[in-house]
Amino acid sequence: MKFGHQTTLRNEILIEGKGVHGNRPVRVMLRPDAINAGIRFLRTGLKSGHERLLRAHWSEVGMTRLCTVLGQDSTGSVGTVEHLMAALRGLGLDNVLVEIDGPEVPILDGSAQDFVELIDEAGIVEQKAPRRYLKVLKSVRIEEGEGFAELAPARRGFKLDVAIDFANPVIGAQRYEMELDSRKFRNDIAGARTFGFVSDVKKLWAAGLALGSTLQNSVAIEGERILNPEGLRFNDEFVRHKLLDAIGDLALAGAPIIGSYRSLRGGHKMNVAVLEALFADPSAYTYVQDSPSVRPLVGQAELGLAGAATFAPGVD
Numbered sequence: 069m070k071f072g073h074q075t076t077l078r079n080e081i082l083i084e085g086k087g088v089h090g091n092r093p094v095r096v097m098l099r100p101d102a103i104n105a106g107i108r109f110l111r112t113g114l115k116s117g118h119e120r121l122l123r124a125h126w127s128e129v130g131m132t133r134l135c136t137v138l139g140q141d142s143t144g145s146v147g148t149v150e151h152l153m154a155a156l157r158g159l160g161l162d163n164v165l166v167e168i169d170g171p172e173v174p175i176l177d178g179s180a181q182d183f184v185e186l187i188d189e190a191g192i193v194e195q196k197a198p199r200r201y202l203k204v205l206k207s208v209r210i211e212e213g214e215g216f217a218e219l220a221p222a223r224r225g226f227k228l229d230v231a232i233d234f235a236n237p238v239i240g241a242q243r244y245e246m247e248l249d250s251r252k253f254r255n256d257i258a259g260a261r262t263f264g265f266v267s268d269v270k271k272l273w274a275a276g277l278a279l280g281s282t283l284q285n286s287v288a289i290e291g292e293r294i295l296n297p298e299g300l301r302f303n304d305e306f307v308r309h310k311l312l313d314a315i316g317d318l319a320l321a322g323a324p325i326i327g328s329y330r331s332l333r334g335g336h337k338m339n340v341a342v343l344e345a346l347f348a349d350p351s352a353y354t355y356v357q358d359s360p361s362v363r364p365l366v367g368q369a370e371l372g373l374a375g376a377a378t379f380a381p382g383v384d
């Protein structure tokens with residue numbers, strides 16, 4: 069695939085499963101969409117009989133506790149969008165309509181693996197329009213307690229550097245750095261599952277949350293033990309999952325990012341806040357696309373890029 073063109077799905081995809089919080093069955097259709105449509109969620113199955121169209125955009129985010137929810141009021145909102153969003157961004161999809169008949173994207177196995185496999189089966193096609201990238205021009209940073217999330221300029225690509233630091237020794241301190249491309253996303257990130265502590269899950273259950281949380285869709289930690297009989301998929305599965313979440317949340321920028329993201333003890337709330345901070349300062353970003361007018365004039369020769377496509381995409 070040549071980079072620089074917008075993409076959509078070749079075929080529709082049906083996904084059925086249950087939401088991790090409500091534990092109710094939900095049906096999702098991913099449909100090809102038009103040039104410049106972006107990723108949009110069409111919420112159906114509402115009691116009113118109406119449908120609600122939500123852009124997958126940071127400005128539409130309602131809640132960020134436990135997961136990322138699109139829709140600022142609960143009527144027709146769509147929760148747990150982050151793993152699907154990560155799969156769409158990780159594989160370089162620009163224009164997709166996500167039709168969903170319930171309030172939550174299915175949790176499936178707690179990772180983005182099934183989304184990736186279904187998208188690979190359906191296929192990705194190029195569209196006859198250049199892709200627009202969001203280029204970070206100035207650093208923005210959000211701090212909360214001992215954590216932070218930051219977006220900074222980068223010459224090319226989308227770099228992520230994610231660190232976590234848990235007192236629990238099963239997790240401890242982990243860090244993962246990568247430059248996003250679809251091969252690395254598929255092999256190293258998509259399979260990393262969400263995780264939680266049994267002590268927290270019991271509290272969430274009491275509050276009517278995480279009702280669908282099981283060992284089939286999360287890594288469960290009790291004391292210093294992992295309860296899942298199959299163990300971990302990667303030694304550092306926890307930080308890889310945090311990186312997956314960050315890719316999904318930052319896909320709410322509305323365009324692939326050229327820049328560098330760093331976080332320590334981050335999460336959905338800080339990820340959305342750092343996008344909000346970026347967009348609050350019009351001098352902190354610009355949009356670029358692969359056309360002669362935006363090719364950088366220096367550095368091509370040293371990078372061996374002279375005559376080649378200029379902006380390395382966040383994904384390929």
Ligand SMILES: [Zn+2]
Binds near residue numbers: 150151262309313
């Ligand atoms: Zn997650």
